[in-house]
Amino acid sequence: MAGAxxxxxxxxxLLPVYYRRLFPYPQYFRWLNYxxxxxxxxQNREFSFTxxxxxxxxxxxxxxxxxxxxxxxxxxxxxxxxxxxxxxxPNQHNSVKAGNFQALEKELVFDIDxxxxxxxxxxxxxxxxxxxxxTLMTIAIRVLDRALEEDFxxxxxxxxxxxxxxxxxxxxxxxxxxxxxxxxxxxxxYLSVVKGGEDTIKKVxxxxxIHPSIEKAIVLVKRYFREYALENQDIxxxxxxWEKVLAMVPEEIRENLQxxxxxxxxxxxxxxxxKQSVKTTKAIFTAEEIMLQYCYxxxxxxxxxxxxxxxxxxxxxxxxxxxxxxxxDLKTLDxxxxxxxxxxxxxxxxxxxxKKPEEExxxxxxxxxxxxxxxRDYKKTSLAEPVRIFDEFLKKMEHSRKGVLLEQSDSHRDx
Amino acid sequence: IVPYHVAEMSQSASQNIxxxxxxxxxxxxxVLKSIENIGVSFVKTSEQYSKKLxxxxxxxRFHFRPVRSPGVFEMRxxxxxxxxxxxxxxxxxxxxxxxxxxxxxxxFRFRFNELPLDKQQQFLKHNDLDYNITxxxxxxVHKNVIDGSRLSTIKMEFLLIYKIHFTDAIDLIRNRKVYxxxxxxxxPHPEIVIIVLNEFRQILSKALALTKRSLPVIESDERxxxxxxxxxxxxxxxxxxxxxxxxxxxxEQIDGLAVKSFPLCMxxxxxxxxxxxxLRHGGRMQYGLFLKGIGVTLEQALQFxxxxxxxxxxxxxxxxxxxxxxxxxxxxxxxxxxxxxxYSCMKIILSNLPSQGDYHGCPFRHSDPELLKQKLQSYKxxxxxxxxxxxxxxxxxxxxxxxxxxxxxxxVEEVGFSHSHPNQYxxxxxxxxxxxxxxxxxxxxxxxxxxxxxxxxxxxxxVSAPKSADRLASEELEMIFSDG
Numbered sequence: 001m002a003g004a005x006x007x008x009x010x011x012x013x014l015l016p017v018y019y020r021r022l023f024p025y026p027q028y029f030r031w032l033n034y035x036x037x038x039x040x041x042x043q044n045r046e047f048s049f050t051x052x053x054x055x056x057x058x059x060x061x062x063x064x065x066x067x068x069x070x071x072x073x074x075x076x077x078x079x080x081x082x083x084x085x086x087x088x089x090p091n092q093h094n095s096v097k098a099g100n101f102q103a104l105e106k107e108l109v110f111d112i113d114x115x116x117x118x119x120x121x122x123x124x125x126x127x128x129x130x131x132x133x134x135t136l137m138t139i140a141i142r143v144l145d146r147a148l149e150e151d152f153x154x155x156x157x158x159x160x161x162x163x164x165x166x167x168x169x170x171x172x173x174x175x176x177x178x179x180x181x182x183x184x185x186x187x188x189x190y191l192s193v194v195k196g197g198e199d200t201i202k203k204v205x206x207x208x209x210i211h212p213s214i215e216k217a218i219v220l221v222k223r224y225f226r227e228y229a230l231e232n233q234d235i236x237x238x239x240x241x242w243e244k245v246l247a248m249v250p251e252e253i254r255e256n257l258q259x260x261x262x263x264x265x266x267x268x269x270x271x272x273x274x275k276q277s278v279k280t281t282k283a284i285f286t287a288e289e290i291m292l293q294y295c296y297x298x299x300x301x302x303x304x305x306x307x308x309x310x311x312x313x314x315x316x317x318x319x320x321x322x323x324x325x326x327x328x329d330l331k332t333l334d335x336x337x338x339x340x341x342x343x344x345x346x347x348x349x350x351x352x353x354x355k356k357p358e359e360e361x362x363x364x365x366x367x368x369x370x371x372x373x374x375x376r377d378y379k380k381t382s383l384a385e386p387v388r389i390f391d392e393f394l395k396k397m398e399h400s401r402k403g404v405l406l407e408q409s410d411s412h413r414d415x
Numbered sequence: 416i417v418p419y420h421v422a423e424m425s426q427s428a429s430q431n432i433x434x435x436x437x438x439x440x441x442x443x444x445x446v447l448k449s450i451e452n453i454g455v456s457f458v459k460t461s462e463q464y465s466k467k468l469x470x471x472x473x474x475x476r477f478h479f480r481p482v483r484s485p486g487v488f489e490m491r492x493x494x495x496x497x498x499x500x501x502x503x504x505x506x507x508x509x510x511x512x513x514x515x516x517x518x519x520x521x522x523f524r525f526r527f528n529e530l531p532l533d534k535q536q537q538f539l540k541h542n543d544l545d546y547n548i549t550x551x552x553x554x555x556v557h558k559n560v561i562d563g564s565r566l567s568t569i570k571m572e573f574l575l576i577y578k579i580h581f582t583d584a585i586d587l588i589r590n591r592k593v594y595x596x597x598x599x600x601x602x603p604h605p606e607i608v609i610i611v612l613n614e615f616r617q618i619l620s621k622a623l624a625l626t627k628r629s630l631p632v633i634e635s636d637e638r639x640x641x642x643x644x645x646x647x648x649x650x651x652x653x654x655x656x657x658x659x660x661x662x663x664x665x666x667e668q669i670d671g672l673a674v675k676s677f678p679l680c681m682x683x684x685x686x687x688x689x690x691x692x693x694l695r696h697g698g699r700m701q702y703g704l705f706l707k708g709i710g711v712t713l714e715q716a717l718q719f720x721x722x723x724x725x726x727x728x729x730x731x732x733x734x735x736x737x738x739x740x741x742x743x744x745x746x747x748x749x750x751x752x753x754x755x756x757x758y759s760c761m762k763i764i765l766s767n768l769p770s771q772g773d774y775h776g777c778p779f780r781h782s783d784p785e786l787l788k789q790k791l792q793s794y795k796x797x798x799x800x801x802x803x804x805x806x807x808x809x810x811x812x813x814x815x816x817x818x819x820x821x822x823x824x825x826x827v828e829e830v831g832f833s834h835s836h837p838n839q840y841x842x843x844x845x846x847x848x849x850x851x852x853x854x855x856x857x858x859x860x861x862x863x864x865x866x867x868x869x870x871x872x873x874x875x876x877x878v879s880a881p882k883s884a885d886r887l888a889s890e891e892l893e894m895i896f897s898d899g
Binding site: 175207211212214 | 559561562563565581582585586588589590591594595596597598599
C-alpha cells in the first residue's frame with residue numbers, strides 16, 4: 001500500500017485521469033436525478049468543490065450530466081461535497097432576492113467518525129484506524145441500518161466508506177428527503193444513546209422498560225462485544241483499562257470487583273464477574289450500559305440536522321489517503337476492509353496494466369463513440385465492484401419508483 | 416387577504432365595541448399570565464400543577480370546561496374574541512409570539528386533559544387524528560407500545576392506541592418515547608395530547624404570521640393602533656424600564672447591594688467588572704440595563720463605567736470614544752433612540768450564549784455545575800441548599816434554582832413571587848430586607864397544609880394584574896430609597 005504522503009503527491013497527476021476515464025458519471029447522475037420525476041431536481045442541487053490549495057467553491061450547480069462532467073474535468077476538484085436541493089439554481093443564488101433562495105430537500109444523512117470513539121478505543125487515536133477498531137463502524141452500520149429500516153421504514157439506504165476514518169449513510173426515500181430540519185434532528189436524537197462530553201463518566205443511562213429499539217440494538221451489539229471488546233480491545237485486560245470500566249459500575253460493588261479482577265485470568269472472565277455482581281444491585285442494566293457506551297454508534301447530530309449541511313460525495317477521492325469513497329455492501333459488511341479499498345493510484349495502475357487486451361478490443365469497434373468506451377473503463381479496475389453495488393442500489397430505487405408511478409397511473413385510470 | 420377576525424375588528428366602528436374588546440383583553444390576559452407563573456413553579460404534568468391552575472382559573476372565572484347552559488354561546492364567543500384580540504396584540508415580535516404560543520399551548524393542554532374521554536375522541540375525530548388500530552394489531556404490538564412509551568401500569572384492554580405516521584409524532588420520537596415500526600408511531604392515548612399540541616402549535620404559529628402580515632391594514636385605523644401597542648406592552652406585567660426611582664440610588668451603594676440584593680448573574684457581572692475593570696459587550700448590556708432598571712441615571716452610568724474602565728487598560732479619552740456612545744445609546748439618547756429595557760430571565764437564558772471571556776448569561780444555565788457549586792460555597796450557601804439548587808439546575812429549572820438562591824440568601828421559606836426578571840429579584844429583595852427591619856416576619860402557615868390546599872395564601876399583587884403591580888412596585892421603591 002502506498003503511504004499517505006505518496007497518495008497526496010500523485011493527486012495532481014492522477015485525478016484528471018480519474019475524472020476523465022473512471023468516475024461513474026452515468027450512475028451518479030441517475031442517483032441525483034431521481035428519475036427526473038421532478039423537474040430541476042438535479043439542476044437545483046448544490047455541489048461544492050474544494051480545489052487544489054484549499055480553494056473552496058460553494059453553490060455550484062449543473063443543468064445535466066454532460067455539464068457536470070465537463071466542469072469536474074475542467075476544475076479537477078480534490079473534494080466534492082453534496083448539498084441540498086434549493087428553490088433556485090444554486091449557481092444563480094446571487095440573482096435571487098435574499099430570503100427566497102432556500103434549501104428545500106436533501107437526503108437524510110448520517111456521519112459517523114472514528115475520532116468520536118477516542119475514549120473507548122485502546123488501539124488508535126484521532127484519525128488513525130486499524131482492523132481492531134474498525135468493528136465499531138461495522139456495529140454502527142448494523143445498529144443504525146436496522147433502526148432506519150425497521151423503525152422508520154426507510155428502504156433506500158446507501159452506506160459509504162468516507163475514505164479515511166468513518167462512514168456515511170444517505171437515506172434517499174422520498175419521505176426522508178422531504179423531512180424538515182426539526183424532524184431530522186428528532187430522528188438523530190432518537191438514534192443517539194451515548195451522551196455527554198469529557199467530564200461525563202457514564203454516558204448511557206437505561207431505565208426500565210428498555211425501549212424496543214434499544215433492546216434490538218443491544219442484541220446486535222452483543223454479537224460483536226466479546227470478540228471486539230473483550231478480546232481485541234481487551235477493555236478489562238489491565239488495571240488501567242478496567243478502572244475505566246469500573247468507574248461505571250455502582251459504588252457498592254466496585255471495590256469488590258477491583259480485588260476480584262486481579263486474580264481473574266482474562267477479560268472474558270472479568271466480564272462474567274461484573275455481570276454476575278451487577279445482578280445483586282439496583283442498577284440491573286449496568287452491563288448493557290457499558291456495552292452501549294463502548295459500542296453504540298456515535299452520530300454527529302449536526303450533520304444530520306442541517307438541511308443545507310454539506311457532506312462528502314460518494315466516489316470522491318480522499319485527498320490524504322487516496323482511497324475512493326465507495327459504497328458498502330451490507331451483505332458482506334463483516335468482511336469489509338477499509339485498507340483494501342481501491343485507491344486512486346491503484347486503479348490508475350490497473351487501468352494501465354489492463355490496457356493491452358482491451359486496446360485490441362477497441363480497435364475492432366472503432367465506430368463506437370468515445371464516451372461509451374470510456375464508460376466501461378472502470379470495469380477494468382477494482383472500481384468495478386463498488387460501482388456494481390451502487391448500481392444495485394439504484395436499480396432497487398428505480399424499481400420502487402416504477403411501482404409508485406404505476407400505482408398513480410392506475411388510480412388515474414380508475415376515474 | 417385579511418383574516419376573518421381581523422376584518423371583523425376593522426369593521427366594528429363604534430367606540431363602545433372597542434371598549435368591550437379592551438375589557439375582554441383584560442379578562443383574558445391575566446389568565447395567560449397565571450398560566451405562565453404556575454408553569455414556572457410546577458412540573459407541567461404533575462397533579463399539583465393541574466390543581467393550582469384549576470384553582471387559579473376558577474378564581475378568574477375562566478370557563479375551561481364545556482358547559483351546558485343558556486349562556487354557553489355567549490361564553491364561547493367571549494373566549495374566541497379574546498383569543499383573537501390577543502393574537503393581534505402578540506403577533507408583533509418574535510418574543511411576543513413565542514410567549515403567547517407557549518401560554519396558549521399550556522392552556523390548551525390543560526383544557527384538553529380536563530375533557531372526558533368521549534369528548535377527547537370527538538375532538539380527535541373532528542381534527543382527523545383518529546387512527547385507532549384493530550384489536551389484532553393491538554395484540555401484536557402491545558408489549559412494544561408499553562415499553563416504547565415507558566408506560567408501566569396501564570391496563571392494555573382499556574388503552575387506546577393510535578397509529579400515525581412518524582412525521583406527525585416528532586416530539587415523541589425526539590425523546591424516544593414511542594414505539595416505532597416501519598415508519599409508523601404507535602401512540603397510546605395519554606400521549607396523543609402531545610401530537611395534538613404539536614398540530615395546534617403549527618396552526619397558531621402560522622396564524623400569527625398571517626396576522627402580522629395584515630397588521631398594516633389595522634394599524635391604519637388610528638383607534639386601534641394605541642390600543643394594540645398598549646396590549647402587548649403589558650406582556651411581562653412590567654418591563655422594569657422607566658421607574659420612578661431614577662436617581663434615588665447612589666453609586667456607593669452598588670457594592671453593598673450587589674452582595675445583598677443582586678441576583679447571582681448580576682453579582683457575578685459586578686464582581687467581574689470590579690476584578691477586571693472591563694466587561695465585554697454582552698456583559699455590559701446585561702448589567703448596564705439592569706443598573707438602569709434599578710434606578711441608575713445616565714450620568715451615573717457614565718461615571719460608573721468610566722471610573723471602573725480607566726482603572727484597567729482603557730484611558731478616559733478612549734472610553735469616551737468607544738464606550739460612552741453605547742451607554743448613551745442604551746438610554747435612548749443616540750441612534751434610533753430606543754429606550755432599551757432590562758433583560759428578562761428568559762432572554763438571558765435563551766439568547767446570546769456566553770463564550771470565552773464572557774461573564775454574562777445565567778449562572779444556573781451557563782455555568783458548569785461544579786463551578787456553580789464552588790461559587791455557591793464561597794457565598795456561604797449551606798450545602799443542603801446547594802444540593803437543592805443543583806437538582807433544580809439538573810432538571811433545567813434555572814429560574815427556580817435562582818428562586819431557591821433567593822430563599823437561601825434571604826432566609827425565607829417561600830419567595831411568594833414567581834421569578835422571571837433580575838430586576839424583579841432586586842425589588843423583591845429590597846422589599847423583604849426593608850420590611851424585615853420594622854415588621855416581624857409573619858408566621859408561615861404550617862408545612863403540608865400549605866401545598867395541598869386549593870386556596871393559596873394571598874400572593875403579592877405583582878403576579879396577577881399588571882396595572883396594580885406597576886403602581887405597587889414603584890411605591891415600594893419610593894419607600895426603599897427614601898429609607899436608605
